[in-house]
Amino acid sequence: MSNIHFQEKFEDRHNGPRSVETREMLEFLGVDSLDQLIEQTVPAQIRAKQALQLPAALSEVAYLKRVKQIAEKNKVFKSYIGQGYFDVILPGVIQRNVFENPGWYTQYTPYQAEIAQGRLQALLNFQTVICDLTGLEIANASLLDEATAAAEGMFMLYSARKNKAANVFLVSENAYPQTIDVLRTRALSFGIELRIEAISEDSLTDDVFAAFVQYPAADGSIIDYKAFTAAAHAKNITVCAAADLMSLTLLTPPGEWGADVVVGNSQRFGVPMGFGGPHAAFFATKDAFKRNIPGRIIGVTTDSNGNYALRMALQTREQHIRRDKASSNICTAQALLAIMASFYAVYHGPQGIKNIASRIHDLAQLLDQAVQQLGYTQLNKNYFDTVRFELGGEVAGLKSEALNNEMNFNYVGSVVGISIDESTTYEDILTIVKVFAKVKAKNLADVDFESIEASLTSALPADLVRTSDYLTHPVFNSYHSESEMLRYIKSLEAKDLSLCHSMIPLGSCTMKLNATAEMTPVTWANFGGLHPFAPADQTSGYMQLIGELNDWLSEITGFAKMSFQPNSGAQGEYAGLMVIRAYHESRGDHNRNICLIPASAHGTNPASASMAGLKVVVVKCDDRGNIDVEDLKVKAAEHAANLNSFMVTYPSTHGVFEEPIIEICEIIHANGGQVYMDGANMNAQVGLTSPGRIGADVCHLNLHKTFCIPHGGGGPGMGPIGVAAHLVPFLPNHEVVEVSGEEGITAVSAAPFGSASILIISHAYIAMMGGDGLTNATKTAILNANYIKARLENHYPVLYSGVNGRCAHEMILDCRAYKNVGVEVADIAKRLMDYSFHAPTVSFPVAGTLMVEPTESESKAELDRFCDALIAIRQEVAAVEAGDVDQADNVLKNAPHTASVVTADEWTRSYSRQTAAYPLAYLKDRKFWPSVGRVNDSQGDRTLICSCPSIEEYAEA
Incomplete structure (x- = not known):
């Protein structure tokens, strides 16, 4: 037996509870093991029969070494392709303090x-x-x-x-x-x-x-x-x-x-x-x-x-x-x-940006005039950054020489387009001219650069030159040194609660750890510097990474293939429905336009169905929040001739593994429809069951939820879809880069692989967790949710649970009864801010409730801190119910309390400053202060101001 210590697992960094905490939570729940809890939670008929077949988990160090080797397979040539994508110079102060900063990218x-x-x-x-x-x-x-x-x-x-x-x-x-x-x-x-x-x-x-x-x-x-x-x-x-x-x-x-x-x-x-x-x-x-x-x-x-x-x-x-x-x-x-x-x-301000644009335009003109002196014809009379040269039979030679110099141009027949960007230098222009010169057996000495530079004017149409001002607001004219810019960024960051401060227990949104090792490669030049239309032989690193991610996600979902084109969850829903549409039409079923959707569904489901041209028919839910199977049978049979699909979220939007899910899928298939599964709750499935096993035909995955891409304060997201074998031919294609077959639907997003650079994050997560690690993460997410449920259910009614009284990875707390004494669910959400927590999901999927999802990344200590806060708030509600405090002047109605309010000279409220600001002891060390009091929603809608107002404009409004 080796005496060498085992290298630590990334899984142990990703999952919050330590082994002793896991034992304590299991004991609190009255079960002997994590597996026993899973048996009580996930229906036996859908549980996976074997472990996920994924590569062995890598350590963080090993993964970063491996992904660096993958990145080096990408050839980052100078890109002059344009077509809506340009190389940039990202200021370091923004890269380090925003792009690479969890204080910005982990916000919801x-x-x-x-x-x-x-x-x-x-x-x-x-x-x-x-x-x-x-x-x-x-x-x-x-x-x-x-x-x-x-x-x-x-x-x-x-x-x-x-x-x-x-x-x-x-x-x-x-x-x-x-x-x-x-x-x-x-x-x-x-x-x-x-x-x-x-x-x-x-x-x-x-x-x-x-x-x-x-x-x-x-x-x-x-x-x-x-x-x-x-x-x-x-x-x-x-x-x-x-x-x-x-x-x-x-x-x-x-x-x-x-x-x-x-x-x-x-x-x-x-x-x-x-x-x-x-x-x-x-x-x-x-x-x-x-x-x-x-x-x-x-x-x-x-x-x-x-x-x-x-x-x-x-x-x-x-x-x-x-x-x-x-x-x-x-x-x-x-x-x-x-x-x-x-x-x-x-950072750049109006003059700085204009200087950048003017320099781009000047370099484009320099290139234009220089190449024309070599005997080529330039086709654009007026342009900003893009010039086009007619090459005739010389285009192949030019392309070869450009590639020898590691440059990509845009080739359309015999015309070569060159788009200049912010990163282009004077030396780059000389290199491009040298390439054109070589094709005609000339050199740079054949170009009079001095006279060209002296005579540069403008290639913009005279009557389209901008005369109006822009970016006149002080915010764009105040922070041009790095010191001032850094302080401005930090001043805004300090106003936002993120995962840096506390758990964000949002049901349906899965705010889990976005590990540093997962994020690190995203800003590497070998991933960031590639144009989406670069030649295929320059993108083999990306292709390897996307191919591996395809194989891993196909294994996890039980599907045949993924499409990475959809760049949000709702985009994935839409893409999946359009793939189903194409499948039906390939079989001559042009009339199938009915989409069945449960009453409990996330709002994007019916919206996506409408965008896909489908007519929505709502399926009832029973008193326990589950799909009413009898109503489904009736409606599926009624619309059998026109049934397109059924959209279902699993576990349900109510946080429950519905027992008859396989029967539900069979009902749809028996009536000629396809099953679309919303992957929003995939964090409760990975390694334990799968959409393919359950019987779904297509499912989108929110990579910004289950697979660790950060939410970024409201985006980016990625919503790739996985499909069963019969739907593979219809996956989205792309006009510029072929990514599917002849039967593939037209594109759903601008880029062939959507937001490709953030796929690295999910690739890293799966590679470092491995199959067992992913499965343990799912089990831990279910454990954490059930622990919160057990701690809170004597204080707040929990609306729905499975047949054994367990929830999946989230649960719904019912706050509707407190309305009788004037306490709204929004009051509880705002009061949680005083306890330095973000509220759970408010009034979805049931009005007047809170939907809580802790994820696997939170420790027992953090779960307890959150539960303590909600229990304390319940006691504050009880004081209102008992008549001990005024229904209008209380900590709930006045929440959140800002530092300026609590420290003001005058305090007229019926409770103490201490009660307002520090209701529990932990807040003495971990207080996050809301920067404003409760916002006035109706005023903002009545007087819509949606750009930076001057003080005078705002006062007048």
């Missing part, structure tokens, strides 16, 4: 505004950048990518069209091909006809409801759309423009020439390409559309003390309310990347 979506003022301010800054640069009145806090933002614009304008008979969306053929591909997909479900052509005023026929243009165009040319837009408006036709954000510092913004919607990608503002994402798209529109705009909007209001405060405004969660009547299925945005882009604008 800012639904609890009082402990989210930092990221809300950063997102408000982002909205201001977008409004200023696009010239429009209102912008949202980001969307998933440029192509899907364009699709959202199409649908918004279709829904708002004045001529309801018009169904043609006129698309410029000079738009990015990936955008046109996604538009095709989204148009399909609504009977929208895409007309793709070289558009002109003659294209504006009576059947057109809106037009889509690219500015600058996909080929780099700059077209003046003023007359076209005016002609469109004269016919009640709206115009959506996709714009390059960097170019808008020099070009007339689309809002000034009449565009109704402007979309695009903020990637150029300091966000690495990352083989396609994640990047924050933007969406701006006129004030008239503020009630229609998709996604999240950050708005200005006041708090209970009359001070400036921020919140998410209007319909930012409207898909949860309106369900199948929703205007979008968006749930995850790209908050972290929008925050980075906003800080980039703050």
Whole structure:
């Protein structure tokens, strides 16, 4: 027997409870072992018969060594491909203090505004950048990518069209091909006809409801759309423009020439390409559309003390309310990347960004003139950053020479496009010119650079040069030294509660450890520097990583193959339903349009079904919150001829492993439908059962939940789908990079593999946990949830449980009875902030409740601290019930209490400052102070301010 000590397991770092704590919790639950608890929780008929067949777990050191070898297989050439993706210079102060900082990337979506003022301010800054640069009145806090933002614009304008008979969306053929591909997909479900052509005023026929243009165009040319837009408006036709954000510092913004919607990608503002994402798209529109705009909007209001405060405004969660009547299925945005882009604008300021844009334009002109002196023809009369040369028969030689110099250009037939970006240097231009010279047997001496540089003017159209100001707010003109920028970033970070401070017990959202070893490779240049359309022989590292992740997730889910294109959970839902649609149509079943959805389903389920063109039929739930199997049988049989699918979350949205799940799947299959499983609760399945074993046909996985990608303050997310073998041929393809077969549906996202750079995080998690580690994590998540349930059920009614009285990985605490004495569930959520905790999920899936999910990453000590806080709050409620305290003036109604309120000279409340601020002893050492009092939601909706207001403007509003 070796005396060498075993190397520690990553599993022991990921899972919170130590072995002694696990024993204590099991004893408290009255079971002898973890396996006994699982037997009482997971139905025997669905439990896995064998362990996960995954590679042996790696240590953190071993994984980082291995992934470095994988990264080195990627060849990071200089990218001049453009097409919406550009190399950037990410300021170090932003990289280290935001991108690589768990104080920013582990935050949750800012639904609890009082402990989210930092990221809300950063997102408000982002909205201001977008409004200023696009010239429009209102912008949202980001969307998933440029192509899907364009699709959202199409649908918004279709829904708002004045001529309801018009169904043609006129698309410029000079738009990015990936955008046109996604538009095709989204148009399909609504009977929208895409007309793709070289558009002109003659294209504006009576059947057109809106037009889509690219500015600058996909080929780099700059077209003046003023007359076209005016002609469109004269016919009640709206115009959506996709714009390059960097170019808008020099070009007339689309809002000034009449565009109704402007979309695009903020990637150029300091966000690495990352083989396609994640990047924050933007969406701006006129004030008239503020009630229609998709996604999240950050708005200005006041708090209970009359001070400036921020919140998410209007319909930012409207898909949860309106369900199948929703205007979008968006749930995850790209908050972290929008925050980075906003800080980039703050750091550089208006003049700094204009200097960057001007330098890009100057270098493009230098390249243009130099290559022309060598005898080539440049095709773009007007351009910002992209020039195109006609090569004729010399294109193969040029491509070969460019690759020899580790450069990628954009090749379309005999035309070579070259897009200049922020990272391009003068020396890079010389290298490019040298390549062109060599093809003609010339050299740099044949080019008169001195005369070219002396005569540079502008290749922008004179009547499209920007004259309006932008980024005039003080926030963009105050923090240009690194010291000031660092302090500004930290001042906002300090206002936000994240996983750095405490557990975030959000049911359905799985806020677990995002380990440093998982995050480290994301910012490596060999992953961040790759263009998504780079030649295949330069991307073998990514292909190996994606291939391994495909195999591992297929094993975990019991499916045949994954598609990594969907870049959010809701996008995965949509993609899965579109794959099912394609499958039915391949069999001639064009009439199958009925989607059955349980009443308890997450709001994105019916919204996604609607986006996929399906008609939703709701299936009842019984008194225990489970699917009413008899009602399902009746409705499946009633709609058998037209049954498309059934959407089910498992374990249920109520946190229960429903016993008849296999029967439920069989009912759907017997009636000709397919089973779509929502993977939101996959954290209770991994290693114990699987969607494939249960009988599902397709399932999306929230990699930002179960597989450790951080939530980033509201995004990024990833929502890949796994499918059974019969659905594999229909997985999403892509216009630029082939990723599926001929039967594959058109693209659902802009990049072939979605937000590819963050797939590394999930790859790392699985590789370091191994099969046994993943299974133990699932068991521990179930243990932690049942421990909380056992500790709290004598204080709060627990709504639902399984046949043996166990919950899965989450449970619902019923707070509805307290309304009788004026205490709302929101009061409990806000009071938890005084105990330095983020609230559980409020009023979902049942109004007036809290849904709690601890995850496996929390220790018993942290679980106890949380339970102690909720028990103490229950005692505060009891004091109101007993009449011991006033129903209006109490710690619950006045929560949260800020430091400024507690330390004010005057204190008039009926309870002590101590009770307000330090109700339990642990808070003396671990107090997180909310930065504002309770926000005024209704005021913020009545007076919508969604960009940085001046003090005068705010006071007036």
